[in-house]
Amino acid sequence: xQYKNGMPIAIIGAGISGITTxxxxxxxxxxxxxxxxxxxxxxxxxxxxxxxxxxxIREQYHLSDFPWPFTPDLHPTREQILNYWGQxxxxxxxxxxxxxxxxxxKETEEGWLLRYKNQEGVHEELFGYVVISVGLFTERKxxxxxxxxxxFGGKIITERDVHxxxxxxxxxxxxxGFGKSALDMATLAxxxxxQVNHVFRTPRWHVPEWILGVHxxxxxxxxxxxxxxxxxxxxxxxxxxLHNRLGFIVSGFWDLVASIxxxxxxxxxxxxxxxxxxxxxxxxxxxKLLADLGSATGLAPEDYYPFIAEGKISPHRAELSGxxxxxxxxxxxxxxxxxxxxxxxxxxxxxxxxxxDKYRKMLETEPDGVQLYRHxxxxxxxxxxxxxxxxxxxxxxxxxxAAQWLxxxxxxxxxxxxxxxxxxxxxxxxxxxxxxxxFKPSRGCAVNTRFQQYIDIMLKDLGVSPYRKLPNIFAEIxxxxxxxxxxxxxxEYNQKQKSRSTPLHPLPLDT
Numbered sequence: 001x002q003y004k005n006g007m008p009i010a011i012i013g014a015g016i017s018g019i020t021t022x023x024x025x026x027x028x029x030x031x032x033x034x035x036x037x038x039x040x041x042x043x044x045x046x047x048x049x050x051x052x053x054x055x056x057i058r059e060q061y062h063l064s065d066f067p068w069p070f071t072p073d074l075h076p077t078r079e080q081i082l083n084y085w086g087q088x089x090x091x092x093x094x095x096x097x098x099x100x101x102x103x104x105x106k107e108t109e110e111g112w113l114l115r116y117k118n119q120e121g122v123h124e125e126l127f128g129y130v131v132i133s134v135g136l137f138t139e140r141k142x143x144x145x146x147x148x149x150x151x152f153g154g155k156i157i158t159e160r161d162v163h164x165x166x167x168x169x170x171x172x173x174x175x176x177g178f179g180k181s182a183l184d185m186a187t188l189a190x191x192x193x194x195q196v197n198h199v200f201r202t203p204r205w206h207v208p209e210w211i212l213g214v215h216x217x218x219x220x221x222x223x224x225x226x227x228x229x230x231x232x233x234x235x236x237x238x239x240x241x242l243h244n245r246l247g248f249i250v251s252g253f254w255d256l257v258a259s260i261x262x263x264x265x266x267x268x269x270x271x272x273x274x275x276x277x278x279x280x281x282x283x284x285x286x287x288k289l290l291a292d293l294g295s296a297t298g299l300a301p302e303d304y305y306p307f308i309a310e311g312k313i314s315p316h317r318a319e320l321s322g323x324x325x326x327x328x329x330x331x332x333x334x335x336x337x338x339x340x341x342x343x344x345x346x347x348x349x350x351x352x353x354x355x356x357d358k359y360r361k362m363l364e365t366e367p368d369g370v371q372l373y374r375h376x377x378x379x380x381x382x383x384x385x386x387x388x389x390x391x392x393x394x395x396x397x398x399x400x401x402a403a404q405w406l407x408x409x410x411x412x413x414x415x416x417x418x419x420x421x422x423x424x425x426x427x428x429x430x431x432x433x434x435x436x437x438x439f440k441p442s443r444g445c446a447v448n449t450r451f452q453q454y455i456d457i458m459l460k461d462l463g464v465s466p467y468r469k470l471p472n473i474f475a476e477i478x479x480x481x482x483x484x485x486x487x488x489x490x491x492e493y494n495q496k497q498k499s500r501s502t503p504l505h506p507l508p509l510d511t
Contacts, residue, residue: 003111003129003410004110007110007111007126007128007129008030008032008033008125008127008128009025009030009031009032009033009127009128009129009130009131010032010102010125010127010129011025011034011035011130011131011133012035012102012130012131012133012134012354013034013035013036013043013132013387013388014034014035014036014041014042014043014089014096015041015043015045015133015135015388016042016043016388016395016396016399017133017135017387017388017395017399018034018043018131018133018387019041019085019088019094019096020063020387020400021387021403021406022096023063023066023088023092024403024404024407025131025403025407026092026094027490028404028411028490030407030410031095032094032095032131033095033097033125033127034095034096035097035101035102035116036098036099036100037100037101037102038098039099041085041086041089041096041098042081042085045081045082047160048078048160049159049160049162049163049181049185050162050163050164050165051165051188052078053075053076053077053078054076054081055298055299056217057074057215057217058071058072058073058075058076059480059483059484060221060480060481060482060483061076061395061396061483062084062396062483063088063400063483064396064397064400064484064486064487064489066088066091066092067484069084069091099119100116100117101116101117101118102115102354103115103117105356106356107356107382107383110126110128111126111127111129112126112127112128112130112383114126114127128383129384129385130384130385131384131385131386131387131406132352132385133386133387134350134352136347136350136369136388136391136442143156143158143343143345144320146321146323147321147322147323148323148324148325148329149322149323151323151324152323152324152325152326153325154326154338154339154340154341155339155340155341156343157341157343158342158343158345159181159182159184159342159344162185162188162342165188165191165192166192167340168188168192168193168194169194171189171194171339171340172194172337172338172340173189173194173340173342174196174199174328174338174340174341175197176199176341176342176343176345177343177345177346178202178203178204179344179345179346180206180298181346182198182200182345183298183300183301185342186198187301187307187313189342190312190313196307196312196313197336197338198283198313198314199318199319199328199330199336200315200316200317201317202285203282203283203284203286203317204285204292204438205258205285205289205292205297206297206298206299207297207299207300208264208299208300209299209300211260211261212260216299217480219257220449221393221480222479222480223452223477223478224477226452226481227239227242227452229293229449229452229453231243231453232428232432232450232511233453233457233510233511234453234509235453235457235460235507235509236456239453251290254288254290258289261289262284265280265284266280266284268280268305268309272309276310276311279308279314279315280305280308282315283308283315290436292438293437293449297449318331326338328341347441348441349366349367349368349369349370349442350370350445351364359381359384362380362381363381366444367441368430368433368434368439368440368442368443368444369389369441369443369444370445371427371429371444371445372426373423374390374402374458374506375390375402375445375447375454375511376389376390376405377416379419379422379423379426380419380423387402387403389445389446390447391442391446391447392447392448392449392450392451392454393448393449394481394482394483395451396483397455397482397485397486398447398454398455398458400486401455401458401459401462401486401489402458404490404493405461408462408497408504413497414461414503414506415503415504415505417505417506447511453511454511455486457507458511461504461506462504463493463496463497463500464492468481468485468486469481469485
């Protein structure tokens with residue numbers, strides 16, 4: 001199925017990625033229609049828990065050509081983020097249709113017949129292409145079926161059900177999990193004066209906001225920091241030489257970073273009791289930092305480790321085995337009496353209930369989520385692209401550049417490799433992730449801390465320089481990258497395209 005010029009493009013999902021993609025499609029002359037089944041835009045931000053803040057800072061989370069029209073917090077709140085994206089939709093005059101749930105996609109010779117329902121009933125529209133942007137974390141929180149769950153006299157929820165922090169008042173709370181949301185839940189519950197027990201199988205590495213007095217973004221978003229991250233692909237010969245021949249330098253660098261993180265956590269119990277020392281030890285990872293540099297890597301809440309040290313949060317390295325009427329049971333034989341259990345165990349793999357069954361089977365059978373070519377296309381699913389399945393630390397620019405890459409393909413300005421070569425690339429990345437990153441149901445759908453390598457390769461595919469801060473070499477190496485650095489990519493690409501007489505071809509690099 002080939003895209004036919006002039007036909008509208010449907011985008012399923014009005015989260016951050018869907019809105020960003022619609023903006024780039026519109027800039028490139030395509031008619032984009034965004035379908036959102038809920039009454040709000042914003043995706044996961046519209047349904048997330050109370051008092052959440054963005055892990056990134058405000059300068060790194062906006063469209064490249066639409067800066068914040070107001071001044072939010074350094075780490076913007078949910079309300080500020082939804083306000084921003086609402087203003088972006090209005091300012092850019094995007095066609096976003098709320099309360100429009102896509103229920104089926106049918107393949108036709110002309111494109112995709114999209115069936116959707118709204119308050120007026122069920123309708124059909126024909127589109128020349130479809131972009132799926134349903135989000136990685138919006139639906140289906142993981143809730144295991146455990147023995148005795150029906151007999152438990154308290155309340156069992158996920159963090160998605162925490163609409164107000166009053167839910168923790170005067171409660172004996174058990175938080176289960178060790179991802180970002182679990183640490184947030186434990187910290188927020190402790191601030192409400194709850195008796196908090198935090199249960200987890202394995203503690204994970206979380207990034208402190210301040211590293212030896214320097215904001216973490218200077219390390220995470222500069223080339224100096226990102227070049228040191230092992231990846232499935234390296235865009236330059238220098239990076240390949242560093243990782244393939246000088247791996248001891250890379251591993252030594254991350255061991256040093258890990259020791260700094262440990263030192264900062266350990267400072268919370270300096271001069272404190274053996275009990276405090278034991279609690280801090282329980283939440284310190286035993287494995288290397290590199291294994292956690294994936295989609296699960298989060299920013300540690302400022303008060304989590306101090307609360308552990310003070311005993312406001314009691315950690316338990318254990319696994320749930322079930323429930324009794326008044327407590328959670330642990331596999332080590334222990335029980336924790338409680339009134340409220342928050343299962344903060346992450347999201348399940350994305351599902352696509354509106355697709356034909358043959359395509360659903362291709363996408364939903366992998367336990368760690370769908371792996372795509374360029375984190376954008378599936379070689380055996382024609383006429384469809386995916387937005388936001390390149391989730392990473394610098395997410396909005398990654399989605400913008402992937403959407404520009406898609407536009408080049410749709411206009412015939414970029415030719416894809418054979419399906420066989422694309423599938424080989426997909427499988428290589430899938431196996432690399434499984435060998436080098438801890439499991440998560442969205443592991444295949446993310447570029448996470450490898451965002452710079454991904455963005456660089458995608459820009460090189462388009463013939464656009466990825467080095468956005470030159471000629472200032474110091475800024476290029478040590479400056480923080482952010483969306484404003486990618487302002488002008490569209491203009492630069494189109495200017496260069498005028499002088500080309502043959503199509504572009506993706507680099508022989510896997511990403």
